[in-house]
Amino acid sequence: MATSEDAVKAAWKVLDAEPDYATDLTQRLVRVPTVNPKFIQDAAQNREPAAQDVVEAELKAIGMSVDRWDVFKDRPNVIGQIAGDEKNSLLLCGHIDVVPIGDRSTWTVDPFGGEIKNGRLYGRGAVDMKSGVAAAIGAIRAIRKAGIELKGRVAMHSVVDEETGGFGAIDAVKKGYLAEAAIITEPSWGEIQVCEGGLEWIRITITGRQGHSAWRYNEIWPQRDEPARLRPAVNAIDIATRFLDAVRNFESSRCRNRQHPLLPPGMNTINVGVIRAGAGLGPDGLPLIMTNPAIIPDVAVIDLDYKFLPSQTKEEIRTEFESFVHHFCQQDLWLQQNPIKVQWELGGLHFPPMNTSPDHPLAQALFRRRSQLGGTPKMAGFIAVADCAHYAGAGVDAMICGATGDGFHGTDEYVDIASLEETTKTLAAAIIDWCGVR
Ligand SMILES: [Zn+2]
CATH class of the missing domain: 3.40.630.10 (Zn peptidases)
Incomplete structure (x- = not known):
């Protein structure tokens, strides 16, 4: 030929x-x-x-x-x-x-x-x-x-x-x-x-402190700190809502400020895919009890589908996201002591x-x-x-x-x-x- x-x-x-x-x-x-x-x-x-x-x-x-x-x-x-x-x-x-x-x-x-x-x-x-x-x-x-x-x-x-x-x-x-x-x-x-x-699946685990819903007032309204005061619970779902708000802002900042010439602007989204919250952390990493709203929940588990640009590396985006989570936690006395956990490659999923x-x-x-x-x-x-x-x-x-x-x-x-x-x-x-x- x-x-x-x-x-x-x-x-x-x-x-x-x-x-x-x-x-x-x-x-x-x-x-x-x-x-x-x-x-x-x-x-x-x-x-x-x-x-x-x-x-x-x-x-x-x-x-x-x-x-x-x-x-x-x-x-x-x-x-x-x-x-x-x-x-x-x-x-x-x-x-x-x-x-x-x-x-x-x-x-x-x-x-x-x-x-x-x-x-x-x-x-x-x-x-x-x-x-x-x-x-x-x-x-x-x-x-x-x-x-x-x-x-x-x-x-x-x-x-x-x-x-x-x-x-x-x-x-x-x-x-x-x-x-x-x-x-x-x-x-x-x-x-x-x-x-x-690239694409990462990330699991976020937020830890609060379990309690009786009737005593929620004790958590949200400051009571006098006397010996008889019950230890206030910390509602993990309340933290999750604040966290998701912050994630939404972070997502929009990433999308606005970084683009790739061959992809539509804003494609590097963070999709909040699955949320589970309830009382007690089970051995499978998920809440044990998800049926009783009379419990102030101490566990919220959020799974994210996290996209990044072709020009970014896995190391770069992992460092960036962990630093975002760290700074979020620094704004809250409870989270300073009980920081939010980040698990990468949920389900083994990672696309370079x-x-x-x-x-x-x-x-x-x-x-x-x-x-x-x-x-x-x-x-x-x-x-x-x-x-x-x-x-x-x-x-x-x-x-x-x-x-x-x-x-x-x-x-x-x-x-x-x-x-x-x-x-x-x-x-x-x-x-x-x-x-x-x-
Ligand atoms: Zn196909």
Whole structure:
């Protein structure tokens, strides 16, 4: 093969001859329900191994060497590789798990039927992201079928458990399955998404002093400090409301004063997600009694979803938040003695930021090829978080490029078939551009 241009033409010729490959593969994958068992336990829906069987067979059929292992019991990752140089090596990654369908009656199609109508393929996982897995495999397959030998090593990661924290990708990273660059084929609506903010889940534990509600007056109105005076209680919920007010101000100050050029201003939010308060701290870190308002509660537990900008580090934001909490506590005599506790990585959740330059040659290749195919791509950031974070955290230059669709995590999920075909072609060309040909 003379040049990269010739190779791209040859790969596109294969894809033009078999335009339905990625759509068919998406359909076959959608028909195997792979609801993440951390949401719902149901053998009929928790079929990640069966879907990975389909993926594994495709990877083997195109001559990739395959590694497969269980991340959790009966929840396997599958990785296919074609040997090559470490320089300009590339990994493509998609997740095989999906979120539950929700209320079945709100769907107008079979959620696991893979029905095709009006240029759309419907079903849970159609766009998030079995079509992404299919597009990546379709791209590598076209390169192989065209007889192209790539210089850089190429890998395909089909991972489990993205929807509840990315523990499939984390495990692949732990096993050393890395490359110089990565494309995560999550839906990107024509965009090339080179950055995303980091995300932490934080548990806040506020400690008060338990008491009888009838004696609340003793807590809030100063009584003479005589020997007969009962020891006043300290209401942890009252402290929590003041704390949340302060968090809201802190959030708005962070959002106003720090921005990233590729993300909407204000995306570095602090979402107050879960609050539990009551009497007594249980061994699980939660209040023991949450049913009796006659008790002045001594425990309030608040879980936060804490986003930060692609340009910030985990260390930086942890120091900053802990210092905020410390200064809040310094304003109160009780909290000086009983400071608020901060627990990081609640549920093991931590997404490092991704901050790849839009000038990265792989991002540029994706942009150029997508334009060449008639698209009007945009360099952008991703608002939420995806598996790319875990590769980025390990030093891989990661980015997101995928298809168009809607209804993900909702109802009547679909992928736009034309965008799936375009994505497959874009990926095939960008893989050739980045890895180089022999
Ligand atoms: Zn996804």
